[in-house]
Amino acid sequence: MAELCGVVGIGQTQHDAKRTDVSAPGLLREAATRALEDAQLTWSDIDAVVIGKAPDMFEGVMMPEIAMGDALGAAGKPILRVHTAGSVGGSTAVVAASLIQAGIHDRVLTVAYEKQSESNAMWALTIKIPFQQAIVAGAGGYFAPLIRAYMARSKAPEDTGIRVALKDRLNALKNPYAHLKIPGVDFDQVANSPMLWDPIRYLETCPSSDGACAMVLSSEKAAESAPTRPAWVWSTAMKSEPTMFSGRDQVNPQAGKDCAAELYKKAGITNPRKEIDAAEIYVPFSWFEPMWMENLGFAEEGLGWEMTYEGATALDGDLPVNCSGGVLSSNPIGASGMLRFAEAAMQVRGQAGEHQVEGARKALGHAYGGGSQFFAMWIVGSEKP
């Protein structure tokens, strides 16, 4: 029987296009310090540090974590890094939680970050490697055809993506940490924004952000002294599949479906739409909301768009999705997954302020990465499992 794991501290930075006021270690320190303050703990209370970020090429620093031990108070403690492309923020939290669940440590600090202003992820994702298939258009160029395929399959109304973007941009106005805030944003502004990668418009895509997120995870015993109610980890799951193979369904990947099925089974959830009160889903391009609603089993295949269209995923809907404004509003890539996990935990701790879902008791955090091939998820609850 695994030990219980609780989230007792959460911190995030002010996300912005350029945080030139801090170094990269200073950026993740800002999030980590806030997580410790939230937990009313100090560096010496932490047993181990688990860090995640997107591929090294994004900032051009090889293995940056080995130079960040001092910024994370890791001297004399284990520090380890998790690599799973864009899903890494989620996977990092899952690995950190496993150290608690396995009974190895009582308090683990987990941190994820990206400082996109120091590089250009679009370029890093556009490298033409000899003898290999070229992506040559960044993430948007890779995912746009998958969205087109989804539109063709589902016959979803053309403006579904605009509605997702508008919802998330309005939610971001309620999140003090969000990077991209557009006061007064409306349907026409999103609809009239430039087409970047057909069918993805400028305001339907995520920004490039500098930012970090951190959580203090605790054993049940160590959580007894927590100053505020922990978010209890009900289940975690990770799955992967190769980027390219014949017959792979990139629109609705099997790894995502399997990951969700395992997650619900471990948490004893049989009707996710009914039993989950809020979800933070990795949606870097608007149309991924309906796509992931289906992949996660919240909607039948081909009907995910109806949830968006009917307002089910709005802050006052029956399954509020990305109340924080989501990846569309803040995208420090390596941290984007952990922000989803942390925002889910904030919801069940009642910490989400203006974007709080009233009475949220169970929330899902989701991250995906690579060519829709790495998945990490967790369900957290206000009560112990």
Add this chain to the structure above:
Amino acid sequence: MASGDGGLLSASHIVEYPYRRSTGPVMGRFFAALRDRRFEGVKTARGRVLVPPTEYDPQTGEAADEMVPVGPGGVVTTWAWVSHPRAKHPLNHPFAWALIQLDGADTAMLHAVDTGVESAMQTGMRVTPRWRAQTVGSINDVACFEPEGTS
């Protein structure tokens, strides 16, 4: 595409992109001081002065942000002689790589020392910086160190 071993194809792959670095408030001040031909270290909560400075005490993880002037002179704590300098070395004649503990610092930093001959190098010797005519905010604003009283 070039031909490799056994006639199998290989190709070169050159990746270039201009990255950018934000130095943060501690390293940023260290480099700004170099531009003004001064050295600054950081004083940790435990009272140790680290040069080059770090943002966080490497042992305790506590934030360190009290900048203090150090140097410009210092002491060689250890060194290695370079008899045959290569093109990218800081001096084009024989010199020493040395760890130099600047006055007021509790740690030593690496730099070049120009004594001309190896026999003039000694652990414990005092050295002072030789600044470049143009400074930009880089450790290379110090061309090298030289024995105290040389110039």
